[in-house]
Amino acid sequence: MSDTSFDYSLDERQRTMLEAMGIKLWLPDHEAAPSLAPTPTADPQAAVETVQKPVTAENLEPKQPLAGIESAQRAIKNIVFAEQILEPTPTALALSPRPAGIEQMDWPALQSAVSGCQACGLCQSRKNTVFGVGQAPADSAHAPQVDWLIVGEAPGENEDAQGEPFVGQAGKLLDNMLAAMRVGENGKGLSRSQGVYIANVLKCRPPANRNPSPEEVAMCEPYLARQIELLRPKIILAMGKFAISTLTGSNDPVGKLRGRVHTLKHASLQLPVIVTYHPAYLLRNLPDKAKAWADLLLAMQTYRELSNPNEQASLHTDR
Ligand code: SF4
Structure with missing residues (x-):
């Protein structure tokens, strides 16, 4: 062996x-x-x-x-391997129709479509849309080339104010978790500017940080789907209930879904999805931090198997 x-x-x-x-x-x-x-x-x-x-x-x-x-x-x-297939879902009444042709958009067009989107009521209370953050693309016409995609739920107050996902205390915890994942170049830890892209299911903040409605999730989901198509990551880490349900298709609690590798089938892609708790939840629930660490170990091992077919075999x- x-x-x-x-x-x-x-x-x-x-x-x-x-x-x-x-x-x-x-x-x-x-x-x-x-x-x-x-x-x-x-x-x-x-x-x-x-x-x-x-x-x-x-x-x-x-x-x-x-x-x-x-x-x-x-x-x-x-x-x-629990399979989830991203497919168009019924949508809520749009204030203004969602832009057509999302599935054909390139990265700049997608960014522009999100920033001007008024397809659900969340556009009325947001300060900024939150498209995502991560390693800089090689050129402005293309998506960043990253192996890891981190998917969270929705912007909170700080994220809405700054237009960036995972800022504040939850963002610091995520950065520490990424830094501990030594699967970057030369065994270095990951960071939001190296090897990683971070996005949310929802691109606009639900007022008072309420849970997003199923209609809002369904309306916004095509943007995330196109981000996945363009980023073509090797592995996805889904953090929190709404990211997990969107990417696995299951509404079971996180505790039931973690500890195994799910598979997201989308377009021509088949991507492993590891699920874990949202950093904001971990800040309030200390005992579950050990479980989150175990989830990161599983993610790292899965990534290594993908990157080294001999090891996998x-x-x-x-x-
Ligand atoms: S949450 Fe998504 S669908 Fe709703 S307005 Fe924002 S970008 Fe558009």
Whole structure:
């Protein structure tokens, strides 16, 4: 079996991120070095145990101190592909018709269509539309070339004011989570300006941060669908209930849908979707931060399998 293990060593930035997520690290008293890297061993089970021990999270349930890592590993071994197909859905009454031909638009035309959109009532209370943010495109006529697409729900007050997704405390937490995902160039962490694009299902803020209506989601969804077509990411991380239901087609709670790989079928694309909690939710629900970390591990492993077909073949052969 080829080497399929993660590098679990954490640098200072990742430790800061884990602390920000409320995840405390356990290290043996005698272990001065902060590395969590597993010791090479010929025994696969021993390797798993070596990996798991140092990552105990203080806020995990007492009888399942390693649940975060274990659930990610179980999920990797039992990948379940739940398929969602993005199709046009019934739409709400438009104040002004949604622009025609979204599915043919290039990136600049799509940006322009969103910024002028009045297809649902949210246009009346928004300050700014929030198209998305991420790595700069190679040229202004094309979408950025990114491997990762992060999809959130809808702009909040800060996002509406600044016209950018995931700002404020939730944005800082997302940035820390991305930085801890060392799947960028040369093993670097991700950032919103490198290898990643971040968008929401809704491009306009629902007043008072209320939940978006199904009609509003349906009206706005074609913009996200076209963003996905143009970005052609390798993997999608869906954060929060509305992003997850849009991309998986399931209204089950996040807790039921996380821990496995879903597949989004759209146009000619088949993309893996990993679901997890929204950073704003995590700021209010500390115990679920360990689960979110496990979701990120699953996302990283899935991405590595996609990027390294030999590793993928080996993983599946050896199961
Ligand atoms: S939320 Fe979407 S569909 Fe509604 S006005 Fe904004 S861009 Fe248009």
